[in-house]
Amino acid sequence: MNLLPFMNPVPHMNTMPLTKTFRPAPLFVALGLLAGSLATAGPAVADTARYRLSWRDDPSTTMVVGWDQTSGSGGVVHYGKTDEGTNASAYPLSQGVDRVTSAFGMENHFVRLNNLEPDTAYYFVIRDDTSTSPRFWFRTAPATPKAFSVVAGGDSRNNRTPRRNGNQVVAKVRPLVVMLGGDFTDDDTATQWRNWFDDWQMSTSPDGRMYPMLATRGNHDSNASIYELWDTPSDRNHYALTFGGTMARLYTLNSEIAAGGNQRAWLDGDLSDHACITFKLAQYHKPMRPHTSGKSEGQDEYTHWSDLFFNHRLDLAVECDSHMVKRTWPLVPATSGDDEGFVRDDDEGTTYIGEGCWGAPTRTPNDSKSWTRAAGSFNQVNWIQVHPDRIEVRTLPTDSIAGADSVSDADPFSVPNNLEVWTPTSGAVVTVPARERPDCGLTPEEVIAFGDTWSFHDQGVDLGPNWAAPDFEDGAWASGPGQLGYGDGDEATVLTDADPNHPSVYFRKAIDLPRPVLAAQLRVLFDDAVAVWVNGARVYDVNMDDGTDFATFASASSSDNEEAQATLDAAGFVVGRNVVAAMVKQRNGSSSDVSFDLSLRVTLAPPPGGTGGAGGNGGGATGSGAGMSQGSTGAGNPTGGSNRTDAPGEDGGGCSYVGAKGRWGWLAALLGLGLMLRRPRRRRDDEGG
């Protein structure tokens, strides 16, 4: 006997204030015990609560079902394409728990469902050893281009009434997925997170439909809370998922860790690898240019992401943190004629919306720019409809949600009766049309791979300054496949291990490129330092602060087989023969190992009469791939690329960075330390009176 109502799986959520504790009178307790003892089948109360869905892999074939196991054990998700109510045994499929995290006062259980069918409704219950949950359902994402909608917002941390209102918007708008851009709770405590998930149950529609979350970390969250409560793909909390085949890719970025470094390298690579996706959207917490004056600028995000957004034509960015409302015109980064580093460009720009007021105190939008489309101050979420040929964004004030009708699944994109849509003078709907993808069809290809054969010179001889030049004679050099080195036992080619060590080893490799290079990505494995030249010009180095002369050692130690990535300046390559040269250095004369291997991926210009720039409108694009991506490898110190500020307005080629400050930083540190440690004089000036 199941005492839970079928059509309202969370019956308490609209009827009882969540902050109050229900204290049954003793008579009701006795009656409850009696009823329990008379029950013949099934438990009366679920031992599971705080249900949630999330995605960590291909949204068309997977789903993560999560909950708090408040008591009992052995939870299993029973699911299928037919609604069997709460009769768990009737569902054809079941799966046990994949991950448990005891975190934030909850026993968070996660079941990662796989091999689901795209664009399909799945019904499920969670049954443990003593109880069965209400019946819920979800819909997987389509695997081919088909319109879907998103509810996006952020900052639900310290105004609970609008937080619940926003959750009710989700329940009524019935999106495919929810994007919440960080600052879930105020203090990241167990109590607040339990309250948050209690409130989140209000996002479940009355028919039991739940909506998966793409969770972002804000400054009031921790990496741990997002990772352990939402089962995100990694504890770094930056990841990307593709929806609708080649239709849209949603990026979740983490503005609370370094925007550059590993995250930038991953983002750049992933955007390149998915060049043909029709729409690219991103969410992150810290806005690049907040629209309230007290908030400091997100310079790190601007520096490391805005050029990638431009280079790869990101369509829509959802920012949070400031607790107000803003929309911009499409923007590209620029350093002349700009307002705070952006200029309007309707053809190639990224539209920015935000700034996070799902459930937070509001702030005045008193820092609008010349490119601001509209700004306001009220609690809201954004309803983003992604159609094959356009994105439409509507901002929904949440205070009036109680009187609104629900979206129907038969007509999921029409605004229902009484649903309030913000209508500034610039219009209620922001439309972002599909556009040409300049890098689509230009799939990067690996022209040098790990394991390829290199010519090398490891005899401890100084070859002078011209050894990296394209015409340097290396015919007498030895050769062998990567990994090259000694001391680790994993080398395919073992180099000379002299005593004392040779400071440097030389490597060269020639490649032929049939067409101009538009973009180039370097990945290098090294120990302890490496510098890379392309056609005689140094383009990258790490731990080479003491120079690249043969006799100098590495300026710092690396990890064993450390890897780094960098975007290289495409202008350094020529059509025809190119020579890539590398120098690897030891840390000192007694260090135990040396390692080297290198991968180079280039995007070549289309052949004459080719079809570069195809894509858009969701049709015919290739090379996108579905599923999840999240990065993990390191980044280094490109030295030959163009400076970021030169990039806006220029086509092709990536952007990279100049790390010249670093050497001065080291010098300043050593000088300061030396001054402080010098021997004290017998009398000091300040003791002379």
Place this chain on the structure above:
Amino acid sequence: MGTLGGQRTTAWLLRVAAACTFFGAAWQHLRWDAPFWALAFNERLLEGAVGALLGMTWHEYATSPTVERTIVGIVKAHGLLYAAAGVAALLPSPSHGRWRRAQRGVLSVGAGLLFFLSWLYFLDHNRQVGALLERTSQWAAPALLVGWLRGAQPEGRFRALLSMAIALTFFGHGLYAVGFYEVPGAFVTMIMNGLGVGEPTAVTLLHAAGVLDFVIAGVVLLAPKLPRRLVLSTLAWAVAWGALTTLARVWSNVSWTFFEETVAQWLHEAVLRLPHAVLPLVLFLSVRRRTRPTDDANPTPTTPQTSKALCLS
């Protein structure tokens, strides 16, 4: 404390440290913001009081433009107070007793407000004790200056308080650097930008620096029982590291392309952290001046008269 010249140097350094913190905080409050919102919009803490005292629901309170304007006004008022305290820190000590007390009063209020600001940061950083501790030097600098201006305190007590402030600051900083709390992205970015290294190296360096922060804290607290050369070397590193982490705010964040905006956003962050380097320098000079071991056993008290004479110079 040692010699007249040494006292003059100490007083000057404390004045500079306190003034820098006050002026930095003043700019922050007047141009930007301060985490008063963490207290004013603490729903769990204040929801009941808001209903009882203001007759408003939390939703009305949290979305009220009047409330927002009031908070902004309080932030700006604090900025003016900090500016006044910065001026007071640099003014020669007045000869008239009433004005001298007024000066010390302004500095005391300023030090108290800086402690309150540290507590607000503690609230804003999810009650991480490290956030409270790492700002100790900022409010301790004016507090030590007030004590110094009052005079008549044994050098041993002054040095103990100074050591405590330095130790807590570096301990708090170390908690973040070693990853006891999640290493802030801003720290990693500063190291990457400042030293031109990749992220893995930056994180490794931060962990190493965090361990050194703990070493500094331990050595500073145990200084009387440790070899003088070790203490001096440690303090020299503390001065250098404190200066580097302070200047890194400018070094790694100020952009020539957006010079005006980035200076406005980051210069004060460096200026108000100057005590992180100056207080270790004060202790360094104090320890180095202590040429005779009997100094600790027989501390020379500073008198109001000598303090006054020194501070007027």
